Amino acid sequence: MSTDPPAAEPSALSRRTFVATTVAVGGAVAAGDLVVGPSAFGAEPSTAAETGPSTRVSLVVNGRRLTVVVDNRTSLLDLLREHLGLTGSKKGCNAGACGACTVLVDGRRVNSCLTLAVRLEGAEVTTIEGLAKGERLHPLQQAFIDQDAFQCGFCTPGQIMSGVGCLKEGRTGSAEEIREWMSGNLCRCGCYVKIVRAVEQAARWK
Amino acid sequence: MYPFSYTRVSDLRTAVQAGSDGGRYIAGGTTLVDLMRETVERPGKLVDISALPLREVTATKGGGLRIGALMRMAEVAAHPTVRALYAVISQALELSASAQLRNMATIGGNIMQRTRCTYFRDVTASCNRREPGTGCAAREGFNRTHAILGTSEQCVATHPSDVAVAFAALEATVHLLGPAGERTVAFSDFLLRPDNTPQREQSIRQGELITAVEVPAQPRPLRSGYVKVRDRQSYEFALTSAAVALHVRGGVIQVAKVAAGGVGTVPWKLSAVEQRLIGQRPSEALWTQAAEVAADGAQPLAHNNFKVELLKRTVERQLRVVGGTR
Structure with missing residues (x-):
C-alpha cells in the first residue's frame, strides 16, 4: 500500500x-x-x-x-x-x-x-x-525589544503569543514559573534568559 | 494528510449515531491531527464532538470526582475541586505536554491518545500496532524510551499519558455511551496491554463515546502527588513517573494507591508496593522497602535497562514526598 x-x-x-x-x-x-x-x-x-x-x-x-x-x-x-x-x-x-x-x-x-x-x-x-493597538505595541512586544529577547527572530511571534497567554493565565510569579509555563516554545538561538526577563517585565507593567 | 468529510454534532444522540456510522470522533485533536498528517491515521470522516455537553467537573458523594470527557487538561488541572480533592491529578496534568497543548487536549482524548513510539509514527517502519503482522522495529531498534513492563513479542511501546497514571493509581472508572446505551469500564480494563493484538488499545466499541472519567471517593485526609523524571526538565514524556496517594490514620497507612508511568505498555498499577505500605507506619525504611518491588517482572530491552533502577528510585522518592517523613 x-x-x-x-x-x-x-x-x-x-x-x-x-x-x-x-x-x-x-x-x-x-x-x-x-x-x-x-x-x-x-x-x-x-x-x-x-x-x-x-x-x-x-x-x-x-x-x-x-x-x-x-x-x-x-x-x-x-x-x-x-x-x-x-x-x-x-x-x-x-x-x-x-x-x-x-x-x-x-x-x-x-x-x-x-x-x-x-x-x-x-x-x-x-x-x-x-496584538498591537495601532502604533502602540503590546507591553510584551515592547519588552522583547527592551530585553533584546531574540536573535534570528523565527520563534519570536510564537514566544510573544505564548507569553501573552502566560500573562493571562497568571503564571508569572517567578522566573522558574515563567520558564515552566513557557516551555512549549523552543528557541534554537537560546534566548531563554532574555525571554524570561521580557515576560517578567511585561508582568510588572500589568 | 488524506481527505476526510467533517461533521459537527451538538447532542449526544447524533454524536453516537455518527460514530456508529463509521465517523471518527475528534475533541482536542492534538494527537489525531498530528497522526493524520503523518498518515498514521486515515479517517474518512471526522465527527467534531467539542460542542457536546461534557464539560463539567463534579464532586460525587463522599469526596469522589466526575470529570466530563471534554474538559480540557488545563481546565481540570486548575479546577479548585480537583486541586482540593486530588492533587495528584492536577500535578500529573500540569507536568504534561505544554501550556498550549493543555489548552486544547481533553480528558477523554488524553486516555485515547496513541503511543509516541517513533516507529509507530514512522509509516515506513514495521509496527504491529499500526500495521498488524509487520513486526516490531523497536524490539531490535533504538528502544531507550520503551516499556519494561507489560510488553509482548508484538509491541514494547509505552503509554504516553501522565494523568492516566493517576487514574490507574486511584482506580478510576470510564463512563461510555454507545448505540446500546451507557456502560462503565474499570480503568485497569480500559487500556489494553498489547499481547497479540497491539492494534487494540482501548476496550471501546464502534460508536462508543467517553462521557466522563470518575474517580472513586477515598477516606480523608488523602495526601497525593505525582513525580515525573524526564530527559529535559519540562515539555517531555516520562522516562519514569509515579502517582501516589496515601491515607494515614493513627500513625498507620490505611490506604495506599500507587502507579507508575513511562515504564509500561499501559499505566502500571503497583499493587505489590501498595501491599507493602498498608498497615505500616511511615518511615524512611518503609519507602525504600516498598519501592524495592516496584519493577518486579520488568523485562528490559537493549537500551532501557536503566529504567529498572530509575523506577524504584522514582517510586521511593514520591512515597517520601507524599508520606512526608522528611
Whole structure:
C-alpha cells in the first residue's frame, strides 16, 4: 500500500498567486465580510451537516470577520499564512512540538498547526499581527525589544503569543514559573534568559 | 494528510449515531491531527464532538470526582475541586505536554491518545500496532524510551499519558455511551496491554463515546502527588513517573494507591508496593522497602535497562514526598 498522501492543496495556484488573490478579494470588499473561495480552491462547499472535502467557515481574525472555504485538512496555521497572508505565525515543526505557531483562539494560547481551520466556526483568533493597538505595541512586544529577547527572530511571534497567554493565565510569579509555563516554545538561538526577563517585565507593567 | 468529510454534532444522540456510522470522533485533536498528517491515521470522516455537553467537573458523594470527557487538561488541572480533592491529578496534568497543548487536549482524548513510539509514527517502519503482522522495529531498534513492563513479542511501546497514571493509581472508572446505551469500564480494563493484538488499545466499541472519567471517593485526609523524571526538565514524556496517594490514620497507612508511568505498555498499577505500605507506619525504611518491588517482572530491552533502577528510585522518592517523613 502506498503511504504517499495526496497533495495537500487541490489548487494549482502558487502561494504567491494565492495570497495575491486573497488580498485582491479583501480589497474589493469595502465593509462586508471577506470571502475567500470557493473558486480559488476548486471545490464547492456542501450545505449538508456532513461536508464534503471542504467547508465554509466564518471566524474572526484580529478583529476582522472572515468567511472562508477551506479544504478540511487546512490547519489554522496554513489558513493564516497561505490564505490570509498573515505570515507572522511560523511553521517550525508542524507537529505541536516547537510552539512557533502559537496564536490565541478565544483568548487561549494554542498550537495553530494542530488546529483544523474547519473547526473554528465562530471563533476569535488573535495572531502576532493583531496584538498591537495601532502604533502602540503590546507591553510584551515592547519588552522583547527592551530585553533584546531574540536573535534570528523565527520563534519570536510564537514566544510573544505564548507569553501573552502566560500573562493571562497568571503564571508569572517567578522566573522558574515563567520558564515552566513557557516551555512549549523552543528557541534554537537560546534566548531563554532574555525571554524570561521580557515576560517578567511585561508582568510588572500589568 | 488524506481527505476526510467533517461533521459537527451538538447532542449526544447524533454524536453516537455518527460514530456508529463509521465517523471518527475528534475533541482536542492534538494527537489525531498530528497522526493524520503523518498518515498514521486515515479517517474518512471526522465527527467534531467539542460542542457536546461534557464539560463539567463534579464532586460525587463522599469526596469522589466526575470529570466530563471534554474538559480540557488545563481546565481540570486548575479546577479548585480537583486541586482540593486530588492533587495528584492536577500535578500529573500540569507536568504534561505544554501550556498550549493543555489548552486544547481533553480528558477523554488524553486516555485515547496513541503511543509516541517513533516507529509507530514512522509509516515506513514495521509496527504491529499500526500495521498488524509487520513486526516490531523497536524490539531490535533504538528502544531507550520503551516499556519494561507489560510488553509482548508484538509491541514494547509505552503509554504516553501522565494523568492516566493517576487514574490507574486511584482506580478510576470510564463512563461510555454507545448505540446500546451507557456502560462503565474499570480503568485497569480500559487500556489494553498489547499481547497479540497491539492494534487494540482501548476496550471501546464502534460508536462508543467517553462521557466522563470518575474517580472513586477515598477516606480523608488523602495526601497525593505525582513525580515525573524526564530527559529535559519540562515539555517531555516520562522516562519514569509515579502517582501516589496515601491515607494515614493513627500513625498507620490505611490506604495506599500507587502507579507508575513511562515504564509500561499501559499505566502500571503497583499493587505489590501498595501491599507493602498498608498497615505500616511511615518511615524512611518503609519507602525504600516498598519501592524495592516496584519493577518486579520488568523485562528490559537493549537500551532501557536503566529504567529498572530509575523506577524504584522514582517510586521511593514520591512515597517520601507524599508520606512526608522528611
